[in-house]
Amino acid sequence: MTDSQRLPVVALVGRPNVGKSTLFNRYAGYRRALVADQPGLTRDRIAERIEIEGRMIWIVDTAGLDPVRGEGLDAAVQAQARSAVENADAILFIVDGKLGLSPEDEAIATTLRRSGKPLGLLVNKIDQPMHHRDRIHDFYRLGIDETFAVSAEHGGGTFDALERVLEKLPEAELDPEAEAVGTRIAIVGRPNVGKSSIANRLAREDRVVVSDAPGTTRDAVDIQVRREGEDYVLVDTAGLRKIAKRRGPGEHGGALMTLRSLERADIALLIVDAAEGIADQDARVAALMREQGCSALVLANKWDLVETDDRPDVLADIGHGLRFMSDVPILPVSALSGAGLNPLFKKLKKVVAAGEQRISTSDLNRWLQDVAEKHPPSMASRGALRRPNKLFYASQVAVRPPTIVVFCSEPKAIQTSYVRFLENQLRESFGFAGTPVRVLLRQRSGRRRDERDE
Numbered sequence: 001m002t003d004s005q006r007l008p009v010v011a012l013v014g015r016p017n018v019g020k021s022t023l024f025n026r027y028a029g030y031r032r033a034l035v036a037d038q039p040g041l042t043r044d045r046i047a048e049r050i051e052i053e054g055r056m057i058w059i060v061d062t063a064g065l066d067p068v069r070g071e072g073l074d075a076a077v078q079a080q081a082r083s084a085v086e087n088a089d090a091i092l093f094i095v096d097g098k099l100g101l102s103p104e105d106e107a108i109a110t111t112l113r114r115s116g117k118p119l120g121l122l123v124n125k126i127d128q129p130m131h132h133r134d135r136i137h138d139f140y141r142l143g144i145d146e147t148f149a150v151s152a153e154h155g156g157g158t159f160d161a162l163e164r165v166l167e168k169l170p171e172a173e174l175d176p177e178a179e180a181v182g183t184r185i186a187i188v189g190r191p192n193v194g195k196s197s198i199a200n201r202l203a204r205e206d207r208v209v210v211s212d213a214p215g216t217t218r219d220a221v222d223i224q225v226r227r228e229g230e231d232y233v234l235v236d237t238a239g240l241r242k243i244a245k246r247r248g249p250g251e252h253g254g255a256l257m258t259l260r261s262l263e264r265a266d267i268a269l270l271i272v273d274a275a276e277g278i279a280d281q282d283a284r285v286a287a288l289m290r291e292q293g294c295s296a297l298v299l300a301n302k303w304d305l306v307e308t309d310d311r312p313d314v315l316a317d318i319g320h321g322l323r324f325m326s327d328v329p330i331l332p333v334s335a336l337s338g339a340g341l342n343p344l345f346k347k348l349k350k351v352v353a354a355g356e357q358r359i360s361t362s363d364l365n366r367w368l369q370d371v372a373e374k375h376p377p378s379m380a381s382r383g384a385l386r387r388p389n390k391l392f393y394a395s396q397v398a399v400r401p402p403t404i405v406v407f408c409s410e411p412k413a414i415q416t417s418y419v420r421f422l423e424n425q426l427r428e429s430f431g432f433a434g435t436p437v438r439v440l441l442r443q444r445s446g447r448r449r450d451e452r453d454e
Contacts, residue, residue, distance in 0.1 A: 014094035182231030197335035278321035
């Protein structure tokens, strides 16, 4: 994907308990979304980046569209359906083949057809071929050309349906964010921690509405700035609440826009409210940043409200709450006074450079040899035999985040904890502070038969 392109978003839409989360897990390849026979279990949009036929896309699981809750059919169903339409490039509409066609399905279908976006109707719970004709017939009345009988539980027809809908999308869609030039800085965090105030302070003007009411910012807002002869794009994003506390289609859409902003960012600034202290949601947002491969800085905002004697403990608590990314610098700042923000861009440039750093193969192999001698991986077992698991050589294959492939004799025998150890050693040895480092294990090909049969 080039810098001028973005990944398309495919939303799974439907009433509660029709199998959207089961289908999402099927596409994601693992149990990412909660699944149960309880309507309304999904309270959030969950997104996963997946590859289909060599093409990367976002697949998004949405909360069930329930007309009983809220103010009737138009308020509850149509508003959420419109939100899904607005934020998606293509839509998979899921219905329950066992229960049959409902008035709610007809109302949702009307809204989705009007969007003009690629649309597929997936009649779910067709688990046996004998059920196909009886259960799918009524759904043709919805007037959706691409109608498929699928089984999310067993996988039948699910990927065929997704591939057919994707065929209707252009191969590469231009990203409107690409028009802004410069290092992209996503400003993220939970609501009301001061993201917009930080953005305004860095922009040196009031570009974003600031309010004490959580959720004021819904869309990602781009702000072009120039510092010391270099261009930057500040992206102020919607605050990410806990799943159960998000209200309305606008806030759900804001969460998806934040995810897209992280996908495109060169670096993310995680804003934490130092006066309130670290919260579980701060760690969830940080984990999302890490998952997207973003280089990062943590800004402990509202530092002027922290008592001087308490400051060491506050920094220690933030570090403990974000211990899974202990390499990321924590900077005490105040959006109100501007304290601590002057050196931010210099620190930012250093962290961005770390995420774009390339290490020569010769340096990596010297590092790998040293690590393997001092801390070899656990023995590999094959039947009754146990033998050393050899690390042969390494090569860097990507940046942002730095990605290293390590070739070894038995990749499956190497524990996750040892992979994390290699990542930490890489970060320490080559100055990858503030950026995720990914280690991929591969089996060395072309080994001699006598070596394989040892």
